[in-house]
Amino acid sequence: MNAGHTETVRALRIGVAGCADIALRRMLPAFAASPHTEPTAVASRSSEKARAAAETFGCAAVEGYDALLERPDVDAVYIPLPVALHAPWTERALRAGKHVLAEKPLTARAADTARLLDLARERGLVLAENYLFVHHSAYTAVRDLVEAGAIGGVRALSASFTIPPRPADDIRYRADLDGGALLDIGVYPLRLASLLLGSELRVRGAVLRHDTVRGVDLGGSALLGDPGTGVSAQLVFGMEHAYTAGWRLLGSEGSLTLDRAYSPPAGHRPVLRIERPDGTEERILPAHDQATAAVAAFAEAVRRAGQGAGQDKGRSSGDAAAVLRQAELVDAVRQAAHLVKI
Numbered sequence: 001m002n003a004g005h006t007e008t009v010r011a012l013r014i015g016v017a018g019c020a021d022i023a024l025r026r027m028l029p030a031f032a033a034s035p036h037t038e039p040t041a042v043a044s045r046s047s048e049k050a051r052a053a054a055e056t057f058g059c060a061a062v063e064g065y066d067a068l069l070e071r072p073d074v075d076a077v078y079i080p081l082p083v084a085l086h087a088p089w090t091e092r093a094l095r096a097g098k099h100v101l102a103e104k105p106l107t108a109r110a111a112d113t114a115r116l117l118d119l120a121r122e123r124g125l126v127l128a129e130n131y132l133f134v135h136h137s138a139y140t141a142v143r144d145l146v147e148a149g150a151i152g153g154v155r156a157l158s159a160s161f162t163i164p165p166r167p168a169d170d171i172r173y174r175a176d177l178d179g180g181a182l183l184d185i186g187v188y189p190l191r192l193a194s195l196l197l198g199s200e201l202r203v204r205g206a207v208l209r210h211d212t213v214r215g216v217d218l219g220g221s222a223l224l225g226d227p228g229t230g231v232s233a234q235l236v237f238g239m240e241h242a243y244t245a246g247w248r249l250l251g252s253e254g255s256l257t258l259d260r261a262y263s264p265p266a267g268h269r270p271v272l273r274i275e276r277p278d279g280t281e282e283r284i285l286p287a288h289d290q291a292t293a294a295v296a297a298f299a300e301a302v303r304r305a306g307q308g309a310g311q312d313k314g315r316s317s318g319d320a321a322a323v324l325r326q327a328e329l330v331d332a333v334r335q336a337a338h339l340v341k342i
């Protein structure tokens with residue numbers, strides 16, 4: 001980078017660790033389309049897979065993730081690996097001096113998340129967790145409506161994210177890779193609950209249906225409450241269900257309902273249903289590409305870290321605090337859970 005006063009803002013050079021479905025389908029197109037980022041290298045355990053992805057996105061193909069971390073043309077690494085590999089590869093990337101955008105959940109245990117956030121803060125690097133939906137403008141509209149009193153005082157959230165079974169060899173059925181419905185799917189409504197109800201939520205109960213053959217949970221539910229206000233959240237998640245991806249926020253004078261709440265395609269116009277005693281309105285919100293928005297937010301965080309703001313980041317700052325709180329909620333669900341063996 002130019003150290004003078006006329007420093008130009010260069011696109012953040014991204015290296016992708018693994019030709020994951022989410023990388024090829026959503027994130028690489030977003031990195032390539034964004035003016036803030038440029039994919040420079042794609043790594044895979046298989047050189048053939050890396051070559052095919054690199055050709056599509058006009059960047060270098062790399063065999064092995066270690067080789068990716070050694071590249072000087074990579075400023076930040078995107079990690080879309082199975083959950084159990086997030087922590088070790090995030091740590092290696094941070095130690096190699098790279099900023100990291102890790103897929104959700106950042107790790108499987110809050111202690112690992114805390115350790116990695118500390119490491120990133122010590123090194124002045126950005127460590128972000130890739131929940132896309134929090135960047136969707138629909139949530140700004142929801143927050144504005146709630147703050148304007150559209151549903152009165154907020155009382156409760158009910159949310160579900162459930163999907164049909166995946167192919168038998170899916171990483172979500174692998175206990176050794178930290179698969180399971182809580183870590184893959186339940187994390188979304190948990191993140192949603194903090195987003196809509198704030199940071200004071202505590203887990204008050206949970207049930208997990210545990211597949212004893214594969215050693216992973218296939219679904220479950222959790223009850224959370226804010227000890228100060230009594231506002232509560234009932235969350236359902238799973239991967240042996242009909243597809244649902246919606247929530248309802250209930251207030252003293254009405255409610256808000258949103259479907260396709262977590263992974264709407266870029267062109268989708270969310271329909272926010274506002275129910276009040278005087279009638280029901282279906283407000284059609286603008287389409288928003290949440291992957292592009294997440295990429296822009298990550299690039300902006302790196303830019304700010306480059307200006308020294310990274311030193312102030314850490315557990316007390318906004319994003320890192322939210323990442324740690326989310327990991328603590330996931331741990332708390334696991335600890336509270338009544339395990340039903342099937």
Ligand SMILES: NC(=O)c1ccc[n+]([C@@H]2O[C@H](COP(=O)([O-])OP(=O)(O)OC[C@H]3O[C@@H](n4cnc5c(N)ncnc54)[C@H](OP(=O)(O)O)[C@@H]3O)[C@@H](O)[C@H]2O)c1
Nearest residue numbers: 018019020021022044045049080081082083103104130171
């Ligand atoms: N933010 C979102 O909207 C979103 C959506 C879906 C998934 N995700 C998250 O993204 C991550 C990947 O999910 P996915 O569905 O894209 O998974 P996937 O298609 O199975 O990809 C995982 C990748 O990890 C690499 N890998 C390394 N070691 C592996 C091993 N032992 N077994 C299998 N793969 C291994 C493979 O890349 P190479 O073979 O190329 O090395 C593979 O392509 C998960 O953490 C998931 O929770 C996020």
